[in-house]
Amino acid sequence: MKIRISYIITLLSLLVFTYFYRKDGTVATSVVYTAIQFALPLALAAMVGVMCERTGVVNIGIEGTMLLSAFTSFFIGAIVKNTYVGLIVGVLTGLIMGLLLAVMAVSWKMDQIIAGVIINILAAGLTSFLYRQNYSIPSTLSPIDLPIIASWPIIGPILSFHGPITYFGIIFIIGLWIALYRTPWGLRSRAVGEYPSSADTAGVSVIKLRYINVAIAGAIGGLAGTYLALEAVGIFERGFTAGKGFTALAIMIFGRWNPMGAFGAALFFGLAQATTNQLMIDEVVHIPQQFINMLPYVLTILILAISAGKVRPPAAEGIPYEKEKT
Amino acid sequence: MSSLLSVENITKRFGSVTANDNISLEVKAGEIVALLGENGAGKSTLVKAIFGLVKPDSGTIKIKGGVLAPGDTARAIASGVGMVHQHFQLVPVMTVTENLILGDEPTRGGFVQLKRAREEVARISEKYGLAIDPDATIEDLPVGMAQRVEILKALRRDVSLLILDEPTAVLTPQETDELLEVLKNLAKSGVGILFITHKLREVMAVADRIVVLRNGKMAGSTTPHESSESGLAQMMVGREVVLQVDKSEAKAGSVALEVNEMHVRDDRKLESVKGISFQVRAGEILGIAGVEGNGQRELVEAICGMRNRESGTVSVKGRELPNLNPKSAHESGVSHIPEDREKHGLVSTYSISDNLVLNRFDHVPFARGWIRNHNEVDSNGTKLVDEFDIRTPSPNLPAGSLSGGNKQKVVVARELSQNLDVVVAAQPTRGVDVGSIEFIHNQLIAARDRGTAVLLVSAELDEILSLSDRIAVIYGGKIVATVDAKNADRNQIGRMMAGLSA
Numbered sequence: 001m002k003i004r005i006s007y008i009i010t011l012l013s014l015l016v017f018t019y020f021y022r023k024d025g026t027v028a029t030s031v032v033y034t035a036i037q038f039a040l041p042l043a044l045a046a047m048v049g050v051m052c053e054r055t056g057v058v059n060i061g062i063e064g065t066m067l068l069s070a071f072t073s074f075f076i077g078a079i080v081k082n083t084y085v086g087l088i089v090g091v092l093t094g095l096i097m098g099l100l101l102a103v104m105a106v107s108w109k110m111d112q113i114i115a116g117v118i119i120n121i122l123a124a125g126l127t128s129f130l131y132r133q134n135y136s137i138p139s140t141l142s143p144i145d146l147p148i149i150a151s152w153p154i155i156g157p158i159l160s161f162h163g164p165i166t167y168f169g170i171i172f173i174i175g176l177w178i179a180l181y182r183t184p185w186g187l188r189s190r191a192v193g194e195y196p197s198s199a200d201t202a203g204v205s206v207i208k209l210r211y212i213n214v215a216i217a218g219a220i221g222g223l224a225g226t227y228l229a230l231e232a233v234g235i236f237e238r239g240f241t242a243g244k245g246f247t248a249l250a251i252m253i254f255g256r257w258n259p260m261g262a263f264g265a266a267l268f269f270g271l272a273q274a275t276t277n278q279l280m281i282d283e284v285v286h287i288p289q290q291f292i293n294m295l296p297y298v299l300t301i302l303i304l305a306i307s308a309g310k311v312r313p314p315a316a317e318g319i320p321y322e323k324e325k326t
Numbered sequence: 327m328s329s330l331l332s333v334e335n336i337t338k339r340f341g342s343v344t345a346n347d348n349i350s351l352e353v354k355a356g357e358i359v360a361l362l363g364e365n366g367a368g369k370s371t372l373v374k375a376i377f378g379l380v381k382p383d384s385g386t387i388k389i390k391g392g393v394l395a396p397g398d399t400a401r402a403i404a405s406g407v408g409m410v411h412q413h414f415q416l417v418p419v420m421t422v423t424e425n426l427i428l429g430d431e432p433t434r435g436g437f438v439q440l441k442r443a444r445e446e447v448a449r450i451s452e453k454y455g456l457a458i459d460p461d462a463t464i465e466d467l468p469v470g471m472a473q474r475v476e477i478l479k480a481l482r483r484d485v486s487l488l489i490l491d492e493p494t495a496v497l498t499p500q501e502t503d504e505l506l507e508v509l510k511n512l513a514k515s516g517v518g519i520l521f522i523t524h525k526l527r528e529v530m531a532v533a534d535r536i537v538v539l540r541n542g543k544m545a546g547s548t549t550p551h552e553s554s555e556s557g558l559a560q561m562m563v564g565r566e567v568v569l570q571v572d573k574s575e576a577k578a579g580s581v582a583l584e585v586n587e588m589h590v591r592d593d594r595k596l597e598s599v600k601g602i603s604f605q606v607r608a609g610e611i612l613g614i615a616g617v618e619g620n621g622q623r624e625l626v627e628a629i630c631g632m633r634n635r636e637s638g639t640v641s642v643k644g645r646e647l648p649n650l651n652p653k654s655a656h657e658s659g660v661s662h663i664p665e666d667r668e669k670h671g672l673v674s675t676y677s678i679s680d681n682l683v684l685n686r687f688d689h690v691p692f693a694r695g696w697i698r699n700h701n702e703v704d705s706n707g708t709k710l711v712d713e714f715d716i717r718t719p720s721p722n723l724p725a726g727s728l729s730g731g732n733k734q735k736v737v738v739a740r741e742l743s744q745n746l747d748v749v750v751a752a753q754p755t756r757g758v759d760v761g762s763i764e765f766i767h768n769q770l771i772a773a774r775d776r777g778t779a780v781l782l783v784s785a786e787l788d789e790i791l792s793l794s795d796r797i798a799v800i801y802g803g804k805i806v807a808t809v810d811a812k813n814a815d816r817n818q819i820g821r822m823m824a825g826l827s828a
Contacts (some may be wrong), residue, residue: 184431184438191417191428198415200381200480202429203400315418323379 002041005306006261009268016275022038031274036162037232039270041066044224045248045253046262047176051217054180054208054257056113056193056316057105061119062221063245065097066317068123069225071130074236078135083230086137087165090226091219097123098218099211106210109320120245125137128238140234142163165223172220189213193314196321206321221245225228243297250300256311269299329391329634330355330518331376331407331439331487336385345371346382347542358509360529363521363539364562366717366758367727369522370412372539373489375411376520378402381784382657389487403429408480412491412522415675418465421814422458437627450549451481456508456744460568470501479510481799488512490521494528495757507530509726519582524562524759526555540564573771579608580643582779583629583660583748586636590624598624600803601638606779608747611770613794613811617823621803622783623665626752629781631655632660632670633754642748656685659747663737663754665783671737676725678718679707682740714739715765731762738766742773749773751782767793788825801825 001258020028045062052059069090077086104115143161149158180186188209191199196206228244229236251269255261276292279285331353338346345368345603363369373592374380381397389393416425431567447460456474460539464472490509494502509532513519524528529536530550538545538561545561545672559567582604590599598621601719605691616622627633629640631652640647642658656662664670672681683703691702707721716735718728725736734754741749746782751770755763769792774780784790790797791814800806801821806822 082659106818182437187424187428187431187438191420193417195415195417198417199426199428201399201409201411203379204429205400245778 006264009264013183013268013271016271020278021125021217024228025154026157029154031272031278032158033161034274034277035267035270036158036166038273039266040166040169041224041227041232041244042171042248042251043070043266044220044267045245045265046252047173047215047259048114048178048221048224049249049252049256050255050259051189051213051220051263052101053252053314053317054193055213056196056314056319056321057100057101057210057214058116058318059214059217060113060116060249061097061123062224062248063119063243064116064123065094065103065218065221066225066228066243066245067127067239068097069093070229070240071123071235072125072227073222074137074229075130075132075135076109076232079135081138083120083137083139083141083218086230087226090230091222093214094222094225097221098215101218102211102214102247102278105216105320106207112204112318112320127240131236131238133261135236137230137234141231158219163227165227165231169223169227173259173263175264180183180259184310190314195314196279196316196319200323225250247296247300248305253307253313254303257314265303269296272297272299329353330357330389331520332388333372333376334386334388336372336373336375336382336387338368338382340371344542348385349539349542349544350442351537351544351547353520355486355518356513356516357534358513358519358521358532358535359570360533361520361539362524362526362536362558362562363522363545363762364524364729365731366541366760367539367562367759368542369539369811370491373409373491373522376402377407377489403483406484406486408481408483408485408488410473410476410490410493412495414464414492416464416472416475418463420464421460422464422467422475422735423460425464425475426460426482430483434565447478448481450478453510454481455507470497470504473497473501473536473590474676482511487518487520490519490524490759491507492526494523499785500799502528508702513632526558526760527556530555538562558741559760562759565821567760567764569815571767571771571792573793574775576610576774578610578795579777582643582810583781584639584641584644585625585629586639586641588625588628588640589636590625590628590633591636592619592621597632597636597805599628602639602800602803604798604804604808606748606781608779609774609777611701611780611782611793612775614781614800615787615790615797615799615819615823616785616800618785622752622785622799622800625800626662626665626750626781629655629666629750653685656746658671661739661741661744661746661749663687663749663751665752665756667733667737672725672733677707677725678711678716678721678723678725678728678736679703682707682710682721683735684740684744686744694780710739710743713743714769731758734766735762738769742769744775745773746778748779748781750781754782754787755784755786755789756807787816792820799823 017028020031045066048062049059066112072093073086073090076089077083101115101119104110105112141163143163146160148154188204192206192209200206225241228241251265252262254265273295276295277291329352333349333351336346336349349372361369371380375382378397378399378401386393389407392405395401423440423444426447431438432442433439439460451458456478457781458474493505494763497505506528509519531551535549540562586603588599588602589597592598602625614622624633628635631650631654635649640662645658646656647655683706686692686697692699711718711721712781714735716732718732725733755766770780781794794811795813796808797806797814797819799819801823
């Protein structure tokens with residue numbers, strides 16, 4: 001099932017690319033380049049979900065984490081007039097939100113959905129209450145020209161000239177994928193997410209591992225929010241993240257809680273959006289803007305409908321761990 | 327021999343319940359110590375304290391003379407304590423190898439070396455003569471194999487003390503024999519073994535020493551030579567227990583339950599009941615003997631309306647039961663004591679009283695129209711708790727707070743107190759202590775003497791032999807023989823259960 005869907009998606013993507021390439025090579029590469037930019041925050045946010053849920057903690061506070069991080073990174077960056085300071089503040093904000101979720105969900109054993117809702121409401125409230133107009137950051141994070149690769153045909157224009165968070169993000173996703181399936185940390189995390197007492201009886205601290213993973217995941221969520229504010233557009237508005245944190249959960253499910261699977265799903269999302277944009281610019285299709293804006297949400301619903309009942313979440317997801325249960 | 331483990335004055339309380347009250351015991355290297363006791367006697371709590379999963383309130387635990395920090399599993403493991411848990415501590419979706427290395431993974435440069443791990447698994451499994459496929463996924467393995475993985479997991483960590491919490495509760499008789507052999511061999515190689523059970527025969531077969539707990543206290547310590555099965559039972563329960571069921575000749579009446587040419591499929595859609603027919607008369611017990619997984623579960627579920635009958639009929643007193651309708655089966659006179667009490671017998675968050683009316687809460691006197699009558703439910707609860715000797719401070723407590731044996735008594739009380747025409751009892755004493763077993767057996771006999779037709783399905787051959795009036799042997803989804811219990815020969819039935827012709 002999984003293989004067939006991923007084949008279809010790859011085939012579709014290649015068809016899209018070929019369609020544009022036959023018209024104009026530079027358009028084709030710029031569509032893919034834009035797709036990566038659309039995909040990155042979704043992919044990073046999906047990693048937050050993967051890291052948390054693989055150890056058994058449901059995180060629906062990704063949206064709030066991203067929103068608050070985008071806010072702090074933008075305004076601190078604007079106030080001190082240094083984008084890099086903003087970047088650090090954004091990541092730290094995410095880390096703190098991750099720790100907050102860990103305290104509520106792991107230590108206090110709260111219902112994890114409610115813990116996530118608290119984070120979302122907190123972020124939405126704070127960011128609209130503290131929002132001020134007429135702030136701006138000195139510049140967005142500047143894109144990097146990759147040596148050698150930049151001059152390659154097709155690959156160069158697609159992969160080169162992205163911002164620093166994009167490159168870090170891609171490396172992180174690949175690293176997470178390898179770590180999850182090839183390191184002791186990954187094996188233990190997956191065991192904790194499936195059957196925590198098996199890890200506990202093997203001498204692995206369930207609580208500690210959940211704390212570490214949820215906190216790091218929070219920092220990555222912060223990075224995703226910071227990307228939107230400082231690398232992608234360079235502004236901040238109320239409700240800035242527009243549900244990307246929730247879309248990311250759908251992407252995580254579609255990717256079967258696998259970092260690479262989720263990355264692939266995010267790229268497909270990005271490509272769908274980039275393609276529609278390009279078709280609008282080329283005036284091939286005439287669709288009202290509202291329908292274009294609907295695309296991510298419609299895709300989310302479709303994906304969840306396709307995946308429903310066919311994917312199996314980590315077994316211990318959402319269940320607080322009680323050690324002294326007899 | 328030197329003392330490997332010494333437990334000194336351990337006390338542990340859960341709220342107002344004292345699970346362990348000043349317990350001391352010792353295990354020497356190469357010795358097999360059996361920890362015996364009824365459900366709720368505090369055996370599991372004690373071994374969990376030794377393994378660091380439970381923090382005792384007072385007392386010390388020493389391994390090879392060194393004191394273990396309370397509640398520190400990692401230290402206990404490092405000191406050479408290994409534990410095989412009652413509920414397997416294995417990740418179902420992972421492979422045997424992954425489960426074995428969890429928590430202590432062989433690595434190079436930060437990466438798990440699965441290949442080296444697999445070789446190691448093969449090496450240990452050969453060393454101890456416990457064959458296993460290192461690449462098999464746990465959820466695909468039969469229970470006996472999964473337990474083998476648990477044992478290997480402990481052995482891999484160089485255990486000097488191996489603790490087993492009711493290791494035979496889930497095993498077939500053959501698997502049990504294999505396990506006991508393995509334990510003997512391990513002890514010979516110098517490992518100290520502490521195992522929990524409430525099956526007296528196993529204790530007599532392998533234990534060097536026996537420690538008995540009762541209500542959280544030490545009830546005594548003995549050896550198989552100095553004691554007998556009935557003596558041990560008395561120590562566990564604190565009174566004399568009659569292990570042999572005392573029953574009179576059955577006075578069988580007319581046919582109450584009739585199953586005709588029934589075919590049923592299991593969860594994997596494979597045919598597991600392949601044309602079974604039998605009759606049970608009022609006032610007799612028909613025992614179905616067989617190794618688990620030969621179609622018993624599907625047979626019982628199909629009779630009670632919980633599973634689809636592909637073909638064939640079930641009738642009670644000549645009236646045919648509709649397919650897939652448990653409520654109608656119950657209303658036509660079928661009581662069901664299900665095999666899995668946690669899943670099908672009780673709602674553990676409901677009170678004991680509510681559980682006692684689970685299949686008639688909507689009938690007079692427990693309800694009038696839409697309104698429940700709590701007074702009746704409560705007085706029925708109080709009455710049955712007393713009659714069926716359910717040990718609880720109050721019938722208003724959730725059923726989940728009871729020990730296994732008492733949970734089973736709740737199910738038995740609910741089903742037998744209704745005096746229906748037919749009782750279908752599936753593994754009625756599984757995981758239940760000797761005191762409760764005696765009680766449940768007597769209740770089944772009493773139901774028979776009142777004129778109920780009892781269908782008893784059990785994997786315990788002894789239970790079948792002592793209760794049944796007639797015995798049907800099931801193998802491969804078919805009844806291979808039906809014999810009169812008076813002429814039954816244990817060995818012959820055992821052979822038929824294994825699929826050999828008598």
